[in-house]
Amino acid sequence: MSVSEQPSATGGAQPAPASQAPAAQAAAPAAGPAAEIAAGYAFDGPALDLGALLWDGACHPDAPVRIPLPVLNRHGLVAGATGTGKTKTLQLIAEQLSGHGVPVFLADIKGDVSGISAPGENGERVGQRAAEVGQEWRATGFPCEFYGLGGLGPGIPVRATVTSFGPVLLSKVLRLNRTQEQSLGLIFHYADAKGLELVDLKDLRAVVAFLVSDTGKAELKGIGGLSTVTAGVILRAITAFEQEGAGGFFGEPEFDTSEFLRTAADGRGTVSVLELPAVQDKPQLFSTFLMWMLADLFHDLPEVGDPEKPKLVFFFDEAHLLFKGASKAFLESITQTVRLIRSKGVGVFLVTQTPKDVPADVLAQLGNRVQHALRAFTPDDAKALKATVRTFPKSPYDLEEVLTGLGTGEAVVTVLSEKGAPTPVAATRLRAPESLMGPVDAAALDAAVKASPLYGRYAEAVDRESAYEKLTAEQKAAEAAALEAAAAQEAEKAAKGAEKNGARAPREKEEPSLAEQVVGSGIFKSLARSIGTQLGREISRSVFGTARRRR
Numbered sequence: 254m255s256v257s258e259q260p261s262a263t264g265g266a267q268p269a270p271a272s273q274a275p276a277a278q279a280a281a282p283a284a285g286p287a288a289e290i291a292a293g294y295a296f297d298g299p300a301l302d303l304g305a306l307l308w309d310g311a312c313h314p315d316a317p318v319r320i321p322l323p324v325l326n327r328h329g330l331v332a333g334a335t336g337t338g339k340t341k342t343l344q345l346i347a348e349q350l351s352g353h354g355v356p357v358f359l360a361d362i363k364g365d366v367s368g369i370s371a372p373g374e375n376g377e378r379v380g381q382r383a384a385e386v387g388q389e390w391r392a393t394g395f396p397c398e399f400y401g402l403g404g405l406g407p408g409i410p411v412r413a414t415v416t417s418f419g420p421v422l423l424s425k426v427l428r429l430n431r432t433q434e435q436s437l438g439l440i441f442h443y444a445d446a447k448g449l450e451l452v453d454l455k456d457l458r459a460v461v462a463f464l465v466s467d468t469g470k471a472e473l474k475g476i477g478g479l480s481t482v483t484a485g486v487i488l489r490a491i492t493a494f495e496q497e498g499a500g501g502f503f504g505e506p507e508f509d510t511s512e513f514l515r516t517a518a519d520g521r522g523t524v525s526v527l528e529l530p531a532v533q534d535k536p537q538l539f540s541t542f543l544m545w546m547l548a549d550l551f552h553d554l555p556e557v558g559d560p561e562k563p564k565l566v567f568f569f570d571e572a573h574l575l576f577k578g579a580s581k582a583f584l585e586s587i588t589q590t591v592r593l594i595r596s597k598g599v600g601v602f603l604v605t606q607t608p609k610d611v612p613a614d615v616l617a618q619l620g621n622r623v624q625h626a627l628r629a630f631t632p633d634d635a636k637a638l639k640a641t642v643r644t645f646p647k648s649p650y651d652l653e654e655v656l657t658g659l660g661t662g663e664a665v666v667t668v669l670s671e672k673g674a675p676t677p678v679a680a681t682r683l684r685a686p687e688s689l690m691g692p693v694d695a696a697a698l699d700a701a702v703k704a705s706p707l708y709g710r711y712a713e714a715v716d717r718e719s720a721y722e723k724l725t726a727e728q729k730a731a732e733a734a735a736l737e738a739a740a741a742q743e744a745e746k747a748a749k750g751a752e753k754n755g756a757r758a759p760r761e762k763e764e765p766s767l768a769e770q771v772v773g774s775g776i777f778k779s780l781a782r783s784i785g786t787q788l789g790r791e792i793s794r795s796v797f798g799t800a801r802r803r804r
Contacts, residue, residue, distance in 0.1 A: 282306075282313060286649040291316035293677040296670070298323065299562070301349040303623070303666060304683040305386040314387030318681040320346075320621055322353055324669040326563040326600040328591060328618055332608055332641075333625020338662045339604055342623055343568055344369055344686040346602070347524055350566055351395045356522040358513050358567045360543055364530035367698055368689030370397035382662065382685045393687040396517035397524045399702050400508075402542055403501035404714075406531030407698050409707050410501075411508040411542075412714070415451035416441070418503070418545055425583050426499075426541050427490040434580065436483045440464065443473060449720035453504045456720035458491050463724050468731075499538060505715045510549045512707060514565055536574040543569055544587065547601065551590050554597040564598035572603035573610035588614045607637050608644055616644075620675075621668040626659035648678035655680055 282288045287308035294306075299322040306316035333339050340363070347357045347369060359366050372392035373379070383390035401408030415423065420441045424434035444451050444460050451457050463469040465484040473479050494500075515523045529539050547567060554564070569575060576584065591601055595618075603611055603619065607627065611619075624645075629635045642652045646667060655665060659680070666681045692698075702708060 282308060282316065287313070287316070290649075290677040290679050293670070294319050294679065296321050298671055299353060301325075301346060301353075302388075302684060303345070303664075304681040307663065307680040307682055312385045312682045314385065317387070318666050318679045320668045321671045322355075322562045323559065323671065324620060324673070325350070325355070325566055326560070326595050326598055327620035327669050327673075328595065328600055329602040329621030329623070329668075330608060330611070330616070330619045331602055331604045331623045331625075332606060333659075333664065334606060334628045336661065337625035337659065338664070338683065339625055340365065340570075341662065341686055341690060342625070342664065342683060343570070343602075343604060344688065344690070345684055346566075347568070348393070348395055348686055348688055350563075351522040351524050353562060354516055354520050354522050355563050356514050356516060356565045357524045358527070358546075358565060359524060360527045360529055360539070360568060360570045362529050362533055362539075362570045364528065365692050366526055367397075367399065367528070367693045368691045369524055369526065369686075370394050370399075370701065371689040371693050371697075373685075373687050373689050379685045382682075386682055386684050388684045390685060391687055395524050395688055396519075396521055397526055397701070398512070398515075398705055398707065399698060400525060400527045402527070402529065402532055402539060403499070403503075404712075405498065405501065406528050407695070408526075408528045408702055409705060409711050410714070411527070411546075412502060412504045412506065412711070413542070413545055413549075414505060414507050415453060415457050415503050416445070417507060417549065421580075421582055421586055422541050422545055422548075425579060426538055427487070427494060428537075428578070429487065429490065431580060431582075433483055433486055434582065436479055437487060439473065439477055439479065440487075442476075444720060449723060452717070452719040453721075454491055454495055454500050458488060459721040459724045461487055461491075497535060497538075499535070501714070502538070502542065505717065506711055508711060510546050511553065513546075513550070536571065537578070540569075540571070540575040544575060544590075547594065547599075548586070548590055550599060551594045551597060554594075554599065556596050557598040558596060560598045563600045566600040566602065568602045568604060570604045572605040575603075576610065576612055576615075584612055584614075588612070588618070591615055591618050608641055609637055620673075622666065624656065624665045626661075626663070627656045629657050645678050646675050650678060650680060652678070 282291060287306065290308070291306055291313070294317060296319055300319040301322065303318045303320060306313045306318055308316075331339050331342050343359060344366060347359055350357050359369070361367060371394045373390075375390070375392060379390060382388070399408040400411045402411055404410035404412075420434065420438040424437055427437075429437060440457070440460055441451070443449075443464065444456075449456070449460055451460065461479075461484050464473055464479050465481050470478075513523075513525045517523055527543075532539050550565070550567075557564070575587065579587070594601065602621075603615070605611060608616060608624075622645075624641070627634070627638050627641060629638045638653060638656060641656065645652055645665070650665070652665065659665070662683050662685075664681055664683060665678060666676075667678045668676050670676050693701075
């Protein structure tokens with residue numbers, strides 16, 4: 254918020270929020286702290302316009318607050334209390350990135366970002382905001398692709414194989430402890446060594462069941478083994494996970510994350526919108542899936558150093574869900590990925606309510622910051638406010654007062670300059686997005702999804718031969734071999750008996766056939782009872798209600 258000078262209790266001058274004075278418009282400040290702040294955002298190269306400087310009770314449209322395009326791979330944070338305008342800030346940044354030819358990935362948690370594909374609606378409030386910040390507002394829609402996790406909700410289905418997801422990310426989703434996570438890693442190692450492809454959850458379940466069966470126990474004996482108790486925990490977690498409807502997230506065709514790097518025919522960057530309202534009651538799942546997408550990009554992209562503009566900017570909305578309940582290994586993985594993916598030309602923006610939601614090691618990697626208003630209604634709120642203020646560079650603003658007095662669509666900004674140094678802290682009135690500030694019509698969204706060239710590639714799930722089918726085939730082959738051996742043994746016994754007793758006496762009724770003899774034998778009955786093996790039970794479970802949902 255803008256500030257004005259007021260006498261303090263100690264007789265000195267203290268900045269005060271502009272809400273205590275009329276929000277006037279003024280030319281760029283000629284001298285003083287405001288002029289120094291404005292000079293800190295006078296970049297020579299391409300930059301994104303965030304808004305106009307607020308100072309001394311006025312908005313200065315001739316003092317724009319900007320982010321240099323080349324530093325957007327240095328990551329950033331958009332924070333603030335609910336309802337302060339964080340989502341519109343995402344939309345504003347995404348629009349301008351697209352206009353500069355930079356692809357963008359947006360996670361649409363509440364379902365209201367889809368409007369970026371349609372031109373905005375002009376009105377009194379939009380016109381007033383544009384005039385205040387010196388914006389030449391034009392209604393504009395941007396090229397978009399819409400995705401959905403596993404086909405839940407609207408969007409092109411995004412799926413991953415269990416193998417590519419990996420044991421660390423999967424352990425977080427299944428809420429496994431450290432010991433169970435290590436056991437899951439051992440299971441993945443065995444499956445990879447034996448060529449048992451883990452495509453979907455039934456593949457993983459079949460491998461776990463096999464490794465604790467009488468036949469499979471010896472397979473892991475030399476590398477640590479798998480306890481029945483741990484296997485039971487993992488199997489129960491997988492079953493519960495599948496019953497929540499998550500089975501469809503794992504499978505093929507696996508989504509190629511390089512699709513996020515596309516540009517439109519007119520040169521603008523494609524905005525990839527992941528529609529998540531259908532799974533917003535499963536926050537741990539979608540936050541972990543977002544981490545998988547980022548890790549997959551990190552694995553595939555080449556090193557580019559510091560490019561003139563990012564290859565992709567990735568927005569994690571509700572970022573606190575990514576870290577909640579995370580294991581040490583998972584946090585280390587996030588920190589390493591965020592630290593290193595900058596050199597691949599990918600920028601990451603974390604969007605959350607307060608900076609304390611983000612671990613310190615991750616927060617240290619973030620160079621750009623847009624801080625919306627914070628509330629201080631409780632002692633915990635006041636503590637969080639003080640902690641937030643301490644994370645900003647030294648500033649002429651009284652940030653505690655400013656941060657609690659910001660209006661909707663206003664924020665305190667500090668970014669990296671073109672030389673990589675932090676810019677002065679600037680209270681800013683943000684520009685209005687030029688696309689629709691709200692969701693598009695459901696019918697229009699569905700039509701856009703089905704018109705995409707990617708729809709035919711990813712819409713239909715494919716269930717090819719993998720670990721489950723291979724283990725099932727081996728089980729059936731073993732059962733057939735056992736039956737054949739049993740039949741041979743019975744035939745051999747019968748032949749020996751006939752040889753011993755000589756010629757047979759005339760029969761009053763027809764002798765049972767060899768097949769009937771085998772079926773009636775004790776060995777066959779024992780084999781029939783043994784069909785209820787662990788894998789056999791898994792087949793039954795997949796039939797009665799826990800198979801992944803097919804779409």
